[in-house]
Amino acid sequence: MEPSFIHHETVLAGLKEIFNGKTKESVTIFDPSIKTMLCLIPLTENGITLLEGIMGIGKGVSTRAIQKVFFKDQKIGLLQCDPDKRQEESLYETAVTSNTHYNYDKSGQLTNTQQEYDFDPRAMDFVTQPIKFVNEANRASKSLQDTLLRLFQEQELEYKGKIFRSPNPSITIFDQNPVHMQNDGRRLEPALEDRIDVKIPMCAPSLFTIIATQTIKTSDKTAAELPSLLSYVQMTEIYEDIRKVHIKSEDIYLLSAITQLFFACKHRRDIANEIYNENINCKACSFDNGLCAHVKYPIGQRFIESILKFSKTKAWLEKRDTVSIDDIMFIMPYALNHRITLQPETMSKYVDAHTWIVEYAIPKVEQQKQHCLDILSKYQQAIAKPASSIIEEMFKYSRQNMLYLNTLIDILRIYANTSTRDLEDVMSILETQPKDDDFQLLEQRIKSSQTFAMPTDKKPDIQVICDTLSTMVPMRNYEKILSNRESIETLLKKYNERKEKTFKFDKEVFSKQVFPEFVNLGTTKNKTNIQESLTTDVSFTMLSTTITITHQNDIVMVNLKSEKPDSMTKITSILEDIPAYA
Incomplete structure (x- = not known):
């Protein structure tokens, strides 16, 4: 609306x-x-x-x-x-009313009086x-x-x-x-x-x-x-x-990333004691984002709500139905200046926190804005369509930029949780004895998931991260991903070694990709059966495996049976690389 x-x-x-x-x-x-x-x-x-x-x-x-x-x-x-x-004196007042009760004896003579007071508290304006x-x-x-x-x-x-x-x-x-x-x-x-x-x-x-x-x-x-x-x-x-003024989700994401520039730190300042905080040496830090070294303590996240609240008003006042990133940047100094505590050295150079934000921080934010957009993009890609190349880039940039490092740590945490769910899914599905085409879909889904997107050679890099942050949490998450991945691979391999498998192909795919492979693997003895398989239901033996081919309209079913599952490996490895019928 x-x-x-x-x-x-x-x-x-x-x-x-x-x-x-x-x-x-x-x-x-x-x-x-x-x-x-x-x-x-x-x-x-x-x-x-x-x-x-x-x-x-x-x-x-x-x-x-x-x-x-x-x-x-x-x-x-x-x-x-x-x-x-x-x-009580500042916020309330009390209205006092007095009631006098007169008591008489049987002859009508006044014996005594009784005074009662009624206190009625009221809130002030x-x-x-x-x-x-x-x-x-x-x-x-x-x-x-x-x-x-x-x-x-x-x-x-x-x-x-x-x-x-x-x-x-x-x-x-x-x-x-x-x-x-x-x-x-x-x-x-x-x-x-x-x-x-x-x-x-x-x-x-x-x-x-x-x-x-x-x-x-x-x-x-x-x-x-x-x-x-x-x-x-x-x-x-x-x-x-x-309230009807819109705020684009990408601008909220960007605001959240930008404001982290003020507080991104390899130390847990939010839970560190005062003495620990006082002894943090920002000048010796290799992660220089330009802002965090000037800020003494991190703050809560309510300021983001304040920025968005006033940004909507500004957009409405200028008769726009959508908040712009310029509105957000305009409100930011006013929402942060009373919440931020600056380092003494910085405070000695600027009149107040507001002046520091306007004259120093905002120009730095403008320089880092593209990094923030890149971080958001890589994070969304890593979560939506996992790819090892994205993770490799995150490792590369995280060596010098704290925001990339924090984002990579978040990705490790999410991937660790996802890998546990992947393992549970595989165990649950394999217990139901899925059909061959169901198993192939399961295998494709799992191998394109976050579990298998994480590179397996990153232990040295993760150790550097842990040493930098003085915590082993990233390593624990990484090891959990690798452990779950190994368990999944073992389960898939074991299930893949069954004595019977069935593949389903489109007729054209069978004739152009499956049939030529059978011709190459076949012998003189089963050459005629292989040739007939293009149009007729046939059954023949090849590599100690009984192969039964049936035609159902435009679908070709290829069933493999063998008492020696290892003997089917060569054929199944070929057929698994050919697109199955959807």
Whole structure:
């Protein structure tokens, strides 16, 4: 189903009002990339955005403008973070009602009074409103951040036995000043930070930006207020329409491969302890992909979802029904900059992670993009149509490129599992005593499978891989493939040595390929029978094997019988190379 671009013109008009500085409530943004990202905020369903920058550069103003133009019937759910406030104080309020009970004796005289209090907890607007604003987010206490994490995960909170549900869809905007500019500031908890889809660094305005902004704000000709153009109901229609924007599977594969350039490492940094990680010597590594040495730790995979989510919004805003790889590359720095921890040496050379990604990482990614496409292609070929040549190429390139090496290791794992299934299939089918043509099909299928595509002379190469990665897993998978392969070959050979076999050929194939072979193998004694076999059902003996040939319309059946299976080997080896009747 294609997007209809419902309310598209109204959205464009609203964004123009907000970010072109036409009213006193609007925001002046001269950086086109930042402006584009800010335009995506109200349109991204359940998007969570962090605006970071110094005080007074429009973070709160942007949020209020978005609410007024796009959510005219809803309030901003404000969460003012304070390290001294408990989560109960920040998210809930309690309405207290008092009831007085008067007790009388039988004569009607008042004996006593009893006071009862009813506590009714209620969620504040931050929980119940579809547009949420977390002010000075990094000042929030750990308990409050943990509660926010639950809210974003489950779309609801429980307090004093009551469930408070957040509207779905919604948008959430965090803002914070740079951590080093606050006495009580700190980084957000890693789990909550990873829930934030994108971080937009909002730089301090230049001199001429300030002049332009103040000119607009102080002019008597500037309109005082922004217009209210869309309601929450209309925004939900837009979100539903944006869901219809397509993302090509090949672009998702490419994005997944590209992002691995940041984290591909021969060491298991994701499970390594801190001391081990600190002592990894990236400068001595032979696998130089250009990026991984700058990144201290790997991260989770949620950022891929964030990139795709905002890429769909960008495509819709530009009135396209399909996300492009350019959309993905545009969103990538904003989805990664708050999640990546750079090495100290790299951090000392760049203002922040966002600048490093834009100025250094993205150009490197562009250089490696063709390698990523090649890796994906080889992987798909190796899985879909196994060929030893593809595996040989993977071994060749994996000596210097970590992505090729990781892909080869994945292929080894998949082939090991497949070879086990192949062995089970062969054992199961042979137990049923298949017919000769069924056996031939089984043999063809197995010998063209992943089990037989793996070269048998790669133990030295696998050992190098194991030494490089300090793990024997690749060798175990390789040995499993070879062991299963040997077992399959033994089973096929043993079953192939039966005392009777039948082959089925097309009449033309029999006359052009089978008959000449019988003529070459035959003797003067059975020459006449061989000649008659072209048109007549015959039976004769050759190489201690009784050969019976029968004709059924356009099919010729060749049955071999011998008490000495070894004596049939020469004939069967010839017939097995000739295409059987399908």
